[in-house]
Amino acid sequence: AAEFNQRLLNLLPDDMFCAALIIELSPGGERLTCWNGGIPDALVINSSGEVQHHIPSRHMALGILSTDDFDNQVEHLFVSHDHSVIAFTDGVVEMQLADKAMLGESGFTQMVSRAWQRDPEHAFERICQQLKQMMDANQQIHDDLSLVALDCKRTAPVDSKQLTEHNHLPFKLSVTIGQREMEKLDPMQHLVDSLGKMEALKSHKTTLYLLFAECFNNILDHNVLQLDSDMKEVLGFERYYVERQQRLRQNQDFAIQIDIHYTPVEERISFAISSNGECPFPVDRTGESVATNEQLFGRGLELVKNFADKVEWREQGRILFVDYDLSRPPA
Template sequence: MRQQGLRVLVVDDAQSQRVVLEVMLRQMGHTPLLAESGREAIELFREHVPDVVLVDVVMPEMDGFETVRILRSIARHWVPLVFVSGKVENQSIVQGLQCGADDYLVKPINYYILEVKLKALSQRIQMTNQLAVQNRRLADYKEKSEDESRLAQEFMRRLAAFDKICDPLVNFHLLPAEDFSGDLIAVARTPAGQLHVMLADSTGHGLTSALAVMPVLQPFQVMSLKGFSISAIAEEINRKVREYLPQNRFVATILLSLDTENRMIEVWNGGCPPPILLNPEGEVWCKFASTHLPLGILPAEQFDDVVERYCYGERPCQMVMSSDGAVDCADHTSLERGMESLLDSARGVAPDGRLGAMLTMLDSRLATLESRDDIALIFVDCPVNVRADLLPAQAAHPVMDGDGSAGCVTSEIEWQFALTLTAPQLKRLDVVPLLLNLVNQIEPENAGVAGKLFLVMSELFNNALDHGLLKLDSTLKHDSTGMERYYEQRISRLKQLEHGEIFIGLEKVCSGSGMNVRVTFRDSGDGFDHASLCEATQDVDERRHGRGIALVQSLSHSVEFLAGGAEVRVTLPLA
């Protein structure tokens, strides 16, 4: 209550009653406002907005009932309206309360009863005012929160860029449990045309969960565009999550790499339901169970970046990736039953209709769920016939030189650098993306050639490592099981590698043919029969080995094999 008391409007046509109430109110510390009619009371009410109104029932022209109804209709906030009347009939009291009054006092007014009534009303006024202030604060907070939520949603929508995921091999659906999703889907292509897909699921859901999953997006996109493998990407994301998120936050993640050229699938699964590979009939071909902890749990020295590989051979197939929210929604009793329910809904359905079939089943489950998690589903087509628009651009008029003579031209070197890697570095470094990034920093105006340069360096590096140092037999790649044996031998021999080195040289040269990048790879191995392999290019599309050399030749001005094949020098046009 204010120190000066309440402002009390007294409405009574009898002057004696007005005087009595005025004296009582002043003695109580209140400020009286006097009106002798209902119309005068309405004018004073609008002008002074009193805290309490005391109204007589029986008055000429406008009685107390009509006066109270009008005062209640024009009040901008709650004002206690109290009848003061000599009419003691129950009907009058009921009628007074029904027309909008808050209390009914009977004349003659008892001083102490009036004082107690006004004290009680003062407390109610104070509480009402406090409630109004709190309501205004809540409304302001709600408006501010909604503005911030809209801004955060727009920021995350642009950052995640789901509307820009338009790869023809990928189809997905993302349904957040709240306004923000803790599930994240990302798709990128490497310079060599390999498809990278990521499904990340942070703990919980809502804004906190959505913020926790953001650190995984940039390294995935940037490293994919630079050509890093998914094992290197997983290792970097793990470092980022541990660096930026609290210890109780981690991100379950699936990283998938699809090489349609070699029909090879690579999967790194840390804490997510197993991706499922479906054959053309919708039956399960392969499951990639989680063999790793979610990202952000292990320190770098304990992190395991090993991927699982599968060669799908001569029949097209489809990979299904799901978050735990989708599996729980399908059947919350167990992971196995949830996965089986998802797969049952798509069994016998054509590949382009399987996502829709799963969503129809999940919609029916959602209707009966009291609470749920974010839901994410991704379908990735794994084709046999590689579409032309999914392949990296090749040189329009390649010039190849298998005997080394064409590479001997007068040239001026603008810049050059060299790097020699020994066994310890070869075991752990993803070399080609690092070199490509360095070239892009030196030659930003020639970034358009990055795809071709990546392909050339990848082929030369893999050739030097696989055949020069590890002595792998490329003919193993001829069939699907051989491809898997090839990768198994590669991993095993690389772990056992103790000696050997690869020299890498890059230089920009200006010659009669224009501006070029000259790439040199030299390994410490015994070389290989490059001449016979170069001659056998007519059936290169019919076999799954030896195609790398043909690709390098098609992209380059010249290719030289030196030291019995242990050294390869390639000249690549910058234009």
């Protein structure tokens, strides 16, 4: 999203922007990574036509904000193989019904649900036909019409015959990230891009980014900036991220350290992440948090626990340790 934003910022006239929804479906078909800037709430529905999730717009459209102000944080959703994502632009919900009233998001959601309940295999074609009939009847389009359906299916597995043994040296890497790095780039994206240049790690880039990004953001938000997840509910996402940016500017001297250890023989990569923040996490003697995940982390660490083989707090809540098995199929 950040790269698209920068290119459009340089390309588009000042009075133009680009609303966009960017979605990545994991190869296993069980996880969505989403960024929505200015597109109506996309729907995640099951084969019975029931809405399981919404993917709301939490960001400004592309081509408006400078690199320093742009927020490229993504959301992660777990889905099933019978789920589909329905994404659409404003023009769809602004279409007129026979009584000249707008279809609206609720009306379109009902249309989608009925189509999937009737025949999931041909539901998308049926919706397109219904929208075309509405266009023909009214002969007046107020905005562009874009409609996309994405089935959350597993992609074809890699042929085991194509797998080769990767001969890499073990390594330990220490990275320290401060305000300067946060202002200039997406540090976790750059870190994972660098790690992904190794053949053994390349196919795991999506999962590694999730692990590093979620842990980094939790340490930054809660340990350094002392932001609670429930503030998102109280302030709303937009005001939450404004508050986050203000606290980032006020914390001139913060430092987050990530120590990475890769062992090719054991096919594992682990990392320990800590900061110079003065707010360690409350943990018991086993290293488990004594606060609920919703209180401290939202869904972030729950996602990490679903993909990592070990997640534990060390040094009385000052270090978050994560271990990941590279021998597992990429998610």
